[in-house]
Amino acid sequence: MARSTIQNAYGAGHLLEMKFYIAVTDTEWFEYLGHASPLDEVNFWQPTAGHAFQALPPGGLFLFKLHGPGHSVAGGGIFSHWTRLRVSLAWDAFGIKNGAASLPEMRSRIERYRRGRSGPHEDYEIGCILLQRPFFLDPSERVEIPDWQPNIVRGRTYDTDDESGRTLWRELHASLQARRELVVREVSPERYGQPTLVAPRLGQGSFKIMVLDAYRRQCAVTGEKALPVLQAAHIIPFVEGGEHRVDNGLLLRTDVHILFDRGYVTVTPDYRFQVSPRLKRDFDNGELYYQFDAKEVWLPPEPKDRPKKEFLAWHADTVFVG
Numbered sequence: 001m002a003r004s005t006i007q008n009a010y011g012a013g014h015l016l017e018m019k020f021y022i023a024v025t026d027t028e029w030f031e032y033l034g035h036a037s038p039l040d041e042v043n044f045w046q047p048t049a050g051h052a053f054q055a056l057p058p059g060g061l062f063l064f065k066l067h068g069p070g071h072s073v074a075g076g077g078i079f080s081h082w083t084r085l086r087v088s089l090a091w092d093a094f095g096i097k098n099g100a101a102s103l104p105e106m107r108s109r110i111e112r113y114r115r116g117r118s119g120p121h122e123d124y125e126i127g128c129i130l131l132q133r134p135f136f137l138d139p140s141e142r143v144e145i146p147d148w149q150p151n152i153v154r155g156r157t158y159d160t161d162d163e164s165g166r167t168l169w170r171e172l173h174a175s176l177q178a179r180r181e182l183v184v185r186e187v188s189p190e191r192y193g194q195p196t197l198v199a200p201r202l203g204q205g206s207f208k209i210m211v212l213d214a215y216r217r218q219c220a221v222t223g224e225k226a227l228p229v230l231q232a233a234h235i236i237p238f239v240e241g242g243e244h245r246v247d248n249g250l251l252l253r254t255d256v257h258i259l260f261d262r263g264y265v266t267v268t269p270d271y272r273f274q275v276s277p278r279l280k281r282d283f284d285n286g287e288l289y290y291q292f293d294a295k296e297v298w299l300p301p302e303p304k305d306r307p308k309k310e311f312l313a314w315h316a317d318t319v320f321v322g
Helices: 027-036 087-098 102-112 163-178 202-215 254-262 279-285 309-318
Strands: 019-025 042-045 063-064 075-086 126-135 155-159 232-233 250-251 265-267 272-277
Touching: 019 027, 019 163, 027 063, 027 087, 027 126, 042 075, 042 087, 042 202, 063 265, 075 087, 075 202, 087 102, 087 202, 102 126, 126 202, 155 163, 202 232, 202 250, 202 309, 232 254, 250 254, 265 309
Parallel strands: 019 063
Antiparallel strands: 019 155, 042 126, 063 075, 075 126, 232 250, 265 272
C-alpha cells in the first residue's frame, strides 16, 4: 500500500508499511458525526473543488486534526475516493454523513470557508473525500502529533519510514486496539504475509458516487448526462446479498433503473441491453426502450469497474421476466 515499517503485536518479524494523511478538520463537523457514530461512511467535504485529493491511494488511512489549540489525532477513516459534487448532490448521497443535520446547515458550514458570498440557491461544487469505517476518539484517547507546524492549512502526509510517522502510528495503533477499532488486519505467526490496513466495504452513498464517476456520469443505456435523473443501480440488490461495490453497479436513468429492478429490462453477461416482451404486453407501450434492445451498453473505461458477468447472469436468470 505504501512504504514503511512498524512493529505490531506479533513481534519484529511482522511489519506494516504505510503512509497516512492528517487533515485539518472542522470541529463542528467532527463533533456532529462523533455524536452520530457509529457510521459506515462519511463525506469529508472541501469548500471548493479546485484541487483533487491525491495524497493517498484508495485504502489509505486518513486522519483528523481539529482546528484550534493542540495538535493531536482525533479520529479518522479509510480513504476510498475523491470527487467533485454539487452541494445538493452531496447532500442527497450522504445526508447527515456530511456532518450536518440539514442541507442549509451543511451549506452554512461550507460557506464559512468559501471566498466571496454564495447565493442562497447557488448549487456550487465542493470537493468530497469519501471515507469508510470512520472513528472518533474521545479526548483521553487522542494521540499527539509530532512535528506539526501551526501554519499547516489543509493537512500533511506522514510516512512510517520517518521517526515521527513511526512514533505516531505506534501510539495510534495502540489506542485503536484498546477501543477495539479494527483498522489493521493482523496476520498470525503461522501464516505468511504482513498486517495490512482493512479493506472496508463501501457505504451506500460512496457506492452511488463511485458508480457515477466510474460511468463518467452518463447512463450506460441511453447516454443521458443530466445528473438529477441518474441513479446507481445494484445488479444484485442489497437485500438479496449484493454488496455496495462498483462492479455490482450500473449507472442508469431513473426510468431505466425502475424497469431494471422490476425485471422488464436487463443487461446480459456480454454487456447487451435486453428488453422483455412483457413490457409491451403489460403496458401496451415501451417503444422508447425497444430502440435500445440488443445494443451494447456503455462500460466504464477501467476494467475493474465494469459489471461482473456473474452478477449480470444472476439478474438475467433471477429478476428478468423475459
